[in-house]
Amino acid sequence: MAPTAIQKTSWADDIDELEAPTKVVEDSVDENGIRTTVEYITNEKGKKVKITRRIKRTLQKSVVEHNVAERKKWAKFGQEKGHPPGPDRATTTVGEELSLKLSAGNKNAEVEPTPSQNMKTQLKAAGAGKVVCRRCSGDHFTAKCPYKDTLSVLNSSDTVMDDDLPPSDNAPPAPSGGASTSGGKYVPPSMRGAGRGAGEAMRGTGSNRDDLPTLRVTNVSEDTQENDLRDLFGNFGRVARVYVGRDRETGAGKGFAFVSFEDRAVAQKAMEKVHGMGYDNLILSVQWSQPRPEQRG
DNA sequence: CATGAGCGA
Numbered sequence: 001m002a003p004t005a006i007q008k009t010s011w012a013d014d015i016d017e018l019e020a021p022t023k024v025v026e027d028s029v030d031e032n033g034i035r036t037t038v039e040y041i042t043n044e045k046g047k048k049v050k051i052t053r054r055i056k057r058t059l060q061k062s063v064v065e066h067n068v069a070e071r072k073k074w075a076k077f078g079q080e081k082g083h084p085p086g087p088d089r090a091t092t093t094v095g096e097e098l099s100l101k102l103s104a105g106n107k108n109a110e111v112e113p114t115p116s117q118n119m120k121t122q123l124k125a126a127g128a129g130k131v132v133c134r135r136c137s138g139d140h141f142t143a144k145c146p147y148k149d150t151l152s153v154l155n156s157s158d159t160v161m162d163d164d165l166p167p168s169d170n171a172p173p174a175p176s177g178g179a180s181t182s183g184g185k186y187v188p189p190s191m192r193g194a195g196r197g198a199g200e201a202m203r204g205t206g207s208n209r210d211d212l213p214t215l216r217v218t219n220v221s222e223d224t225q226e227n228d229l230r231d232l233f234g235n236f237g238r239v240a241r242v243y244v245g246r247d248r249e250t251g252a253g254k255g256f257a258f259v260s261f262e263d264r265a266v267a268q269k270a271m272e273k274v275h276g277m278g279y280d281n282l283i284l285s286v287q288w289s290q291p292r293p294e295q296r297g
Numbered sequence: 298c299a300t301g302a303g304c305g306a
Contacts, residue, residue, distance in 0.1 A: 131305080131306085132306080133306095134306070141304085141305060141306085142305085142306075143304075143305080214300095216299085216300060218298085218299050218300090219298090219299080243301050243302085244301090245299075245300080245301060246301090254299070255298075255299055256298095256299050256300070256301090257301090258300075258301060285299095289300060289301095290300060291300090292300070292301065293300075
């Protein structure tokens with residue numbers, strides 16, 4: 001380490017020089033593509049110096065591609081209508097467009113569509129926006145199929161695949177329990193409905209979420225939350241679902257709620273007990289809910 | 298007073 005050598009202490013010195021007090025007061029490009037900048041600096045002797053630069057920008061074939069350079073000839077429109085070609089530096093800046101893609105989980109790895117998926121896509125295009133029920137071929141969504149109760153026995157995707165695949169009897173290597181999931185997606189054991197004796201998840205008879213015994217609770221205060229009602233009604237038994245009617249915009253409660261139970265007797269009991277009960281500063285009213293008005297599309 | 302939301306081949 002020779003102490004004699006005076007070296008630049010850091011790269012910051014260079015930066016300082018580069019950022020010497022310089023003020024660009026004019027910056028324009030004329031119709032010939034000549035950029036003129038006027039700047040004032042203060043030199044080391046404290047004198048102000050005016051610097052005018054005129055920079056002729058030739059088309060840089062190594063930088064600007066032909067098709068990009070071609071755009072300079074396009075007629076301007078909108079607020080720039082009638083202005084000379086090329087970017088006007090008074091109104092145009094160069095920026096970078098950064099796209100930030102957020103995704104839940106790691107599903108962002110979209111795979112290339114497989115040939116069969118392409119076929120499906122084309123079928124869809126041929127249908128041109130028509131909705132076809134996968135269950136009964138009606139013009140409604142599958143979820144709304146009127147026959148979904150009578151035909152619901154079929155296992156989701158299996159029958160659909162039959163259209164695409166020749167009837168090959170050699171099933172892919174499926175473990176004994178997962179026979180019904182040969183379609184591909186993993187289905188947790190608790191969700192596999194096929195195995196008759198397998199899951200206790202199907203407690204009792206009803207697997208439908210729609211036919212749960214549901215109570216309508218009215219006269220709830222507008223700041224009542226789902227959890228409040230769940231706590232209240234949870235005293236009588238298992239609460240399957242709680243919904244608080246809210247204003248779409250403000251989120252404030254609209255004064256009513258629905259509470260669904262697993263068991264109808266429990267719901268009955270809860271209704272009797274909670275009806276007339278004071279809650280916040282109001283008196284709750286509880287009755288059986290009517291099924292939702294039919295929604296058809 | 299008061300009867301829910303969303304998904305989409």
